[in-house]
Amino acid sequence: MSKVKVWDGFIRSFHWLLVVAIATLYFSAEEGMLELHFATGYFTLALIITRLIWGVIGSKTAKLSSLIHSPIAAIKSFKNNEHKAGHGAAGSYMVIAFFILILAQLGSGLMTSDDILTDGPLVKYVSTDTVEFAGWLHHLNFDILLYAIVLHVIAIVIYRIKGKNLVKPMLTGSSEQVSVTEPVTKSPLLAFVIFALCLVVLFTTWGAEPLSYLFS
Ligand code: HEM
Ligand code: HEM
Structure with missing residues (x-):
């Protein structure tokens, strides 16, 4: 089997920037x-918004529609160790879970207050009960996210033991272990432009204050 490009540059940047962002969010909290927590939160929001848009207009292996599989297909794919480009059926469930958990973490964070000085930017628009609920969810959901990350890394290690190296393609973009002939990736340029636009919008609206504290 020859070397095939399976992950475009945006998907790979998204993944590893997400890992650094989540570590920074945990550490800063x-x-x-x-201030660092909020700034990193807006950065993560820009990452995930771009990833979801890229899931509609982006590479074949980035498509959100390619993540939909029946539970039976997921069990079979885990057993068969299939070699296809993109996420396998079982991995797709993990990816969907990550997107939901990260969106819930971001959404609740925007409505969370530390009850002293710092309020998320949406706190002023919602009721006290909602802020309390968001704070509760922000704590609980993070623990669930941590379990998901542990499970994710264990799954990657299991695939490695079974002879499938998934980390190398997520680093280099290419894999020798899949049998595809047609191109499955697009130029990531448009994704990076969308990401830059999201950053500009988020940091000029909500991010100016934490950034001014961070750099003063
Ligand atoms: C904060 C921790 C992590 C989070 C939140 C996370 C999240 C994700 C997400 C959302 C995807 C899907 C990528 C996409 O389609 O956009 C993914 C895929 C992947 N992740 Fe992670 N990840 C984390 C840590 C790691 C680590 C430490 C490794 C290396 C051991 C790793 C290896 C991979 C690999 C190899 C894939 C591709 C799996 C496949 O081929 O289907 N991840 N991860
Ligand atoms: C994926 C993104 C995020 C992650 C992983 C994350 C993670 C965390 C963690 C681990 C804590 C500490 C919880 C604890 O003490 O048990 C925390 C607290 C907090 N987060 Fe986030 N957060 C994220 C996004 C955000 C965003 C976008 C905002 C607001 C703009 C935000 C606002 C807050 C606030 C105000 C607290 C303090 C709550 C308190 O003092 O009880 N977070 N976050």
């Missing part, structure tokens, strides 16, 4: 560095 634990250390009470809420």
Whole structure:
């Protein structure tokens, strides 16, 4: 089998920037560095919005529609160790779970208050009960997200033991382990432009304040 490009540059950047962002969000929350937490939160929001748009207009392997599989297909794919380009059926469930968990974490964060000085930017628009619920969800959902990350890494290790190296393609973009002939990736340029636009919009609306604290 020859070397095939399976992940475009945006998907790979999205993945590894997401890993760094989640580590920074955890660290900043634990250390009470809420300006850094907020700024990283907006960065993560820009990442996920772009990823979802790229899931509609982007590469074949980035398509959200390619994540839909029956549970039976998922069980079979895990057993068969199939070699197809893009997420397998079982992996697709994990990816959907990540998108939902990350969106819930971001959405609840925007409505969370530390009850002292710092409010998420949507706190002023919602009731006290909603803020309380969002704070509760923000704590609980993060624990679930952590379990999902552990499970994700364990699954990657299991695939490696079974002879399938998934990490190398997520780093280099290419794989020798799949049998496809037609191109499955597009130029990521448009995705990076959308990402830059999302960053500009988010940081000029909500991000100016945390950034001014961070760099003063
Ligand atoms: C904060 C921790 C992590 C999160 C939130 C996360 C999340 C994700 C998401 C959302 C995807 C789907 C990518 C997409 O289609 O856009 C993915 C795929 C992937 N992740 Fe992670 N990840 C994390 C850590 C890791 C680590 C530490 C590794 C390496 C051991 C890893 C290896 C992979 C690989 C190889 C894939 C592609 C799987 C496949 O071929 O279907 N991830 N991850
Ligand atoms: C994926 C994105 C996010 C992750 C992973 C995350 C993670 C966390 C974690 C782990 C905590 C500490 C919880 C605890 O003490 O048990 C926290 C607290 C907090 N987060 Fe986030 N967060 C994210 C996004 C956001 C966003 C976008 C905002 C607002 C703009 C935000 C606002 C807050 C606030 C105000 C607190 C303090 C709550 C308190 O003091 O009880 N977070 N976050």
